[in-house]
Amino acid sequence: MPALRLLLAIALGLLVSACASLPDRVERVGSTALTDTEGTHLGQVLRPELAAHPGTSGIYPLGEAKDAFAARILLAQAAERSLDLQYYIWHGDTTGQLLWEAIWQAAERGVRVRLLLDDANTGGLDPILAALDAHPNIEVRLFNPFANRKFRLADLGDFSRLNRRMHNKSFTGDNQMAIVGGRNVGDEYYGADLNVGFQDLDVLAVGPVVREVSAEFDRYWNNESAYPLASLLGPAPKDGAKLLNENWQKVRQDPKAQRYADAVRQRPLVQQVAERRIAFEWTTAQVLSDDPDKVRFSPERKDLQLRPRLTEVFGNGRRELDLVSPYFVPGLGGADALEKMAARGVKVRVLTNSFQATDVAPVHAGYARYRKQLLESGVKLYELKPGSTDVTSKDEAGRSGGVPGSSGSGGSSSASLHAKTFAVDRSRIFVGSFNLDPRSALLNTEMGVLIDSPALAQRLSGHFDSLIPDYAYQVQLQPDSTRMEWIDRSPAGGETRYTSEPGIGLLQRLWINFLSILPIESML
The missing domain is CATH 3.30.870.10 (Endonuclease Chain A)
Known part of the structure; x- marks a missing residue:
């Protein structure tokens, strides 16, 4: 019986696929990474080391899952001018919600946030993404999106296009510090899921290579395959901020999430960042x-x-x-x-x-x-x-x-x-x-x-x-x-x-x- 229902759903999707199409004319306001960020907190903190290692980049491996999450949270909290985030997967679970809250708080401080997500794994997240996008300092774009937002099987007729995905992952603050590697955003990537855990690797980078990460982000952000969320969803809901705050309140009240957040705060990396003694390899x-x-x-x-x-x-x-x-x-x-x-x-x-x-x-x-x-x-x-x-x-x-x-x-x-x-x-x-x-x-x-x-x-x-x-x-x-x-x-x-x-x-x-x-x- 389940197999029959699946076949019927696919057949229905194929029948209505011609009714779903991406907008023909999309207004994309081009933007690029901010370059005058040396005066930000991150720029000032890094200035002595960058001066001591001219022409080289500082690299710090993020092997432990909770360190990788801590680095992202700390970077979001430290940013003063810009956050550029590019991901294949962003789950709406504990770590996903905590990072959404962190970038919202950054936007409230006046930070420009550009969030570029591949659309393959955003099913069910449209209300959250729309609420984020409604903030005057946050813009969300979806890469190679599905045209039908409620019934994605309706896009099966466009399979050859939708089979091509953006698998990139980067997290850049103030064009001064970037995280690049294999991790998406979700509990299984950051040690918050006791049932499933991915062994993974990112690197935290400073110096000239960060400008290369930003240039790569700009290429994707301004590409015609990146659609502003508003062009796909229409006007944002008026109660979006309320939805976000309700989600974040649930996370804060969840004992499992509290234990995870406490464990992250106790990571040695957090103390190293506070004391400005991260041991970068300069190369x-x-x-x-x-x-x-x-x-x-x-x-x-x-x-x-x-x-x-x-x-x-x-x-x-x-x-x-x-x-x-x-x-x-x-x-x-x-x-x-x-x-x-x-x-x-x-x-x-x-x-x-x-x-x-x-x-x-x-x-x-x-x-x-x-x-x-x-x-x-x-x-x-x-x-x-x-x-x-x-x-x-x-x-x-x-x-x-x-x-x-x-x-x-x-x-x-x-x-x-x-x-x-x-x-x-x-x-x-x-x-x-x-x-x-x-x-x-x-x-x-x-x-x-x-x-x-x-x-x-x-x-x-x-x-x-x-x-x-x-x-x-x-x-x-x-x-x-x-x-x-x-x-x-x-x-x-x-x-x-x-x-x-x-x-x-x-x-x-x-x-x-x-x-x-x-x-x-x-x-x-």
Whole structure:
């Protein structure tokens, strides 16, 4: 019966799709990042260090989930002139509401807020977004939006367009400080969900690279795929502010939210910020991103893509290439490139999710097609075990605060890898939103920061040397080279070998095998 209802809904959506269309004429008032912000509080605080490190950017990794949230809240609270926020997902949960309240309070202080969201995950949020947009200092734009706001299935006839999404993530205050990385906005990204936690990585950046983040934001904000919210929804409701305050009051009264906020306030990073002693690494860094027009033109338009830049940087490694990608579907071309690197003596290691840890089964099926081929060429594969919340949040000595990810919720029952980071020759590292899959390469837009940092790159490689083998299954060929095995090592020194993929029952295995033969790889 549920399947019948779904089919009827899809059929109805297709029938009415012709009735839903985006507005033909949209008034977009162009705007750019503010440049005269050296006199702001952030500018003054950073001035001595920027002067001491001319021409370089300061980078601070945000590996722990609560630190990543604290950094965003503190940046919103410190901003005096502008906040530019760009996200693929912004949930209306505890952390989402707290950040909305923080940017509203900033707007009340006179801060100009530009909020750019991909429209794929905004279902049900129109009243909240409209209320925010109604504030004279806040403007909301939706990237590549759905035309039908109440019945999104009505847009299925426009699937080829809506299948292209903006996956970028950045948070910039006063054009002085920016956060870039893999985290969206939602409880699972910031350690506020005890049931689901994503291991992830962002970097907090200051210096010249921040202006590059702002320039990237401006390109997307002023692009014709970014629609002012008012052009899609019409006049804002008069009681919008009341709705927002009611939501925020509920969060403040929620004991779970209170405990989370207390835990965030107790993070060492908060004290470090208050005492102005964040230990930035000063180095060269640059933003790499897709052109926003990528979503409107053929996936074959390489001049609009980030992928060739990443291939140029990381495909020429001489000694070592370490890849962390939660959604890893290399495709024939990617698998061939990794095989060629391994053939010329480059140590290639990949960490991705196991079936038990992934949140997208079709992606796992897409990845599984390439496992044996990659192993035969010498590529080393690791699959994160379910609940391995410490694999990327500790350094080699077992201390917290490592790279590339976080401990998710700090105790979640279902941890999943979400960090996207690559290191080459223990000298350069990329942190951003790009997955090694066809969707990131060809369909979605992505961004990240390429950092010349032996410290961060070596720390990631060090995790592969010492920590990851204990917290992830190592997949390798059995001695006869005809079958695979999964090695489960424990920090205590024990070892278990599986000759079939751990945690997958018969029906699940049949389902994965079925998905792997479907012609859907280009959408994964």
